[in-house]
Amino acid sequence: MPRTRTVERSRLVPHTIDGTTHLVLDRYKVDMPQPPRDWDRIVLTGVTAAAAVIGVASIVWSTTSIGSLLDLVVPLTAAAYAAALVFDLVWLSCMALEWLARYDQERAALPRRAGYVALAIAMGAVGAHGWISGEFAIGCVAATVSGLAKVMWTVVLRHHAKPLDAFTQQWVDAERAKAGGRLAMVSVRRELTRAEQAVTAEQAALSGASGAAPEEAPESPEEAPEPPEAKERPPAYGPMTMTDAVRTAISSGITEPEAVVRYVRQVSDASAKEESVLRTLRSLRRTA
Known part of the structure; x- marks a missing residue:
């Protein structure tokens, strides 16, 4: 037997009292068939949530490790840990830009490459902390935390990405270029307006300094038309x-x-x- 769920609906029905009829609101309930659970969506949502938790754990771990490394040469501990936070935030930000460009593989290529470079730098900093501490093996293991987080997010993004075919991609590029041109013209017109206003103000200032009267003003009130x-x-x-x-x-x-x-x-x-x-x-x- 299919699963159902109760839904409340309303309708207008005529109601007559003493010969006068009005439409009144009638509320009633119906049983609607409930669709089966979308396990694919549930699993994907769970994997995405797990990737988010892994990303947060990677930020905490890398920041603690790199912050401890920078604290050796930086007098202010807060500044060292603030700088350490940058290492993971950079490649995570690149992942976010790759997500925004998931429908355009060409635009997603640059943030993807930049994310790998930032990840390599962060992993190297974590490994350097282990090497300076005399535990190089532990430092290498610790560096893999950021690497695993990056791999996890890469897999999730690839699953969410929906590449367009060549013709649709060209159409999207043309529409994007047209909208970008209109947006650019807004800034250009604003710049031209500012330039014209500056020229007008400069001419007015020069006319006032030379004592010349404006051309459009009459010489005396008697000459006014x-x-x-x-x-x-x-x-x-x-x-x-x-x-x-x-x-x-x-x-x-x-x-x-x-x-x-x-x-x-x-x-x-x-x-x-x-x-x-x-x-x-x-x-x-x-x-x-």
Whole structure:
């Protein structure tokens, strides 16, 4: 009999009271078949967790051994152990970069080679500590701790890696190059903007130092251009009625209805309705 698990679900059902119906939430439970255990995933998760524990143990062991070696020549013990921590962190960081490039074997090659070089240096430092302590054999055995951790992580990463075929890899490279180009242009445009702002600020500073006035600024307030409304507005001769204002506008050459409305509101009634002004304008034009 297959295994099942109980799942709670909900649905809207009609419910009527006194002739009024509303949709209410009905909660119910159903038994769903439960898939069998994915033992492959469980085993892989366990192996990955074991590799993580081995990596931590390798860091502790190498740091203790190399730190004791450096402490012989470094006055500050904390500094010696901090420097010793670098040896294993370097190749572990290279392993992390190799993990990030697991879909691209070409990009993963460099961190893989760098990780092996860093591992060899760390193992040599641990072996040197055993040799200086007079226990060369024990130092060689101790150095294999980092080597075993590296081997374990290499096997795990190879199992997680999913290399792409040649055509898919080329497509991914093209998309990566296109996105990288757009990202690079953001930095280039930002650099060009800063350069243009620096040039503008330099020109402004030089103009101020030489006493030259900006080219776009008028020489005096009298030379400032008048707005179109000021050019087309005739002078006002005291208070006016709407009819007098419209007649004055016509005699001054203002023929556009919108301009007439603006003039009436300026010299006669600021709240004059546009319909009334236009009606008066049509009436005066017919009688003219």
